[in-house]
Amino acid sequence: MRLVASPGFVTACAVLLAVCLHPALPIAPPPAVTAALALLLVVGLFAGARRAGGRIVGLGALAVAAALGYDGLRGHHGTLTLEAGSGTNRYEEEGPDGQPLGLRPLGFDLVAEKIEPGGAVLLRSGADARLVVGRGRSASQGGLRIGLADTVPGAEPSVLRISVAGPQGSRLVDVAANAPATVDGLEIGLERYFPDFALDAKQQPYSRSNEPRNPAALLGVRRGSASWRVFVIRAMPGIHKPEGLDRVLSLTEVVPREVVTLRVSREPAAALALGGLLLMAAGAALEARPA
C-alpha cells in the first residue's frame, strides 16, 4: 500500500495513461491496459491524498473512470448515410477501434428532409419530431445523440452531367463513380475525375484541390465490342474526339450529391464523466491553497 500511496506511483500512472490516451500514438494500446492504468491511478490518488483537495480529485477520477467504463460496456457508436428524402431505422454500429459490428436498430425512423450545401441537415423522426444537425450542432432523439460525421462523402460533387451530341441532336446523361449511364447505345462510365484539373511538371494530370473549380474527367465509352477513352473538361466542351466515335461528349455540369453521413452515439454516462472532471478540477484548485 505504501508503494501505491507514493507520489511516484501516481505520477507514473498519470503519465502512462496520458501516453495511452493521446491520439498521436501510432498503436492504440489494448483497452485492458488503459482500464488497468486508470484504476491504478484512482487507487493511487485516494491512497496518496493528504488533504481534502486530493481526496476530491480522487473522487472525480473515480467518477470519470466509472463513466468511461460504463459507456465502454453499455454505450454504442456508429454511422448512417442518408440521401435527401430517404430514411432509415438502423445504423452501422462500430466497435471501439472503428471495426464494423453490423446493423443496429435506432428505435425510431429517421428521414433526411433537407440537406443544406453548408452541411446542415434537417431530419424528421416520426410524425412531428424535427431535428437539425450540422457543423458544431448535434441533436438528441430516443436516447441517441446524432451529429454530423467528420467526413461527409455526400458533400463531394460526384455526379457529372455529360452532353452527348450526335446526328439526332444532343442528350444529357448523369454519370457517377460506379454508376455508368447508357445513351444511344453507348455505355458511359467514369474512370477518373479531377475536380480542379491541372497538369504537373511531367504533363501528368492531377487535381489542385477538391473544389470543382476546373472539373474534368476521363470517361470510358463502350458500344458493343468497341471502346474508347474520352477526356472531357467543362472549360473546353467537345475538345476530345476519338477516332471511330460518332458522338461528341462534353462535361456540362457537376451536380453535388445530396448525401450526408451522420454519427450516432449512445453515451448514457456522459453527464457522470463531465461531473467527475469538474470535481477533479475543483479538487486540484483546492490543492493550490496553502497547507
Add this chain to the structure above:
Amino acid sequence: MSLVAAAAALALAAASVLAEIGSVHGRAPALAGRGLAVASALLLVATGRPAAWPAAVLAVAAALVAPRSLPYLVAGAAAVVVALRPPSSSGPGITPLIAALALALAAAAFQRSAEERAAGRPGAPGAAMLGGAALVLSLALLDGGNVLRWQFGVGAGASRVELPGASLVLGVALLVTLAGTLGTSVHFLAAPAPTSQALSLGRRLLVLGAGLAGLGVAVTGAQVSQGGEGALAAGALDLAALALAAGLLVLGVLRMLADERPLARSESASTAGADTKPVLALAAAAALLAAATAGFEGWRGEGTYATDAVARAGTAALLGLGALPATRLGLARIALFTVALLALLAGAV
C-alpha cells in the same frame, strides 16, 4: 496579414524582455512589461478575429496572474499565428480559452521551478542551455527536418514556398546553437571547476546562436510575407514555433549575461523563492476544466465526447496531475505538461 496582431506579438516579445530585466533590476521594467501585455491583449481583441481570443487570454493571464517572461513569450507566439492566418468567422470555442489560461499558469510554474533549481547552482547557464536545446530541436523538426539539408520552406504540394535565404541563416543558427549547447553541457557533465574552456566557448556560441536565431526569424518572416496569403497561412505555426524557440534562447542568454554580474544573483533569487505548487495546481485545475469543456463541446457539437480534441485535452490534464506530486523529475514533468498544453492550443487555433 493582420498588422494589429503583429504589433501585439512584438509588444509581447518586448514585455517578455522587460519581465526578464525586471527580475534583475526591480519592479519598474516588470510593471512596464505588464502594461505592454495588457495593451497587447486589447490589440488582439481589436483585431475582431475570434481566433485571437486564446492569444488575448494568454496575454491577460500572463500580465495579471503569472507575470513572467515565458508566459509573455508564449502569448507572443500565439499572436504570431493570429497575425499570419487569414481571418475566420468561426470562433475557437471555450476549450482553447481555458487551455490558454492553463498554459500561461503552467509556463509560469515551469519558469519558477527552473529558477528555483538554478538558484542552487550559481554560474550555471541552465536557461540558455534549455533555450539552445529548444531551438535546436525545433529547427531539426520544422519542415520535416529540411533545415538539416540546408533547405526550408512552408506549405506542401503546389502551394509550397521555398525559402532559400532563410534556410541558410537557420542552418547556421542550428549549427552554432548546437555547438554552444553541447559546450555548456560538456562543462556541466564533466568539469567540477566553476569555469572551463568548454563553458566559456559554449556561452559565446549561445550568444551568437541567439543573434542568428533572431535574424533567422526576421528573414523567414520577411520571405514568407512575400509568398502571399497562402504562404503566410501555411507557415504560421512553423514561424510561431521558431519565434518561440528563438525567444527562449534570447531570454536564456539574457539571464546568462545577467548572472555574470554579482548584483543579479540575490535579487533574482528573491523573486524565484516563491512556491511553485499553487500556480501548478491552478494550471492543472484549468487543464482539467479544459478537458471537461472539450467533452461538453464534443458532445454538443459532434454528438459524442469520444473525440480527438477530448483525448488531447485529457492527455494534457493527466500530465498536469502527474506534474503535481512532489517527487523526482519535477522540472521535466512540468515541461511535459507545458508542451502538452502548447500542442493542445496549437491544434485548436
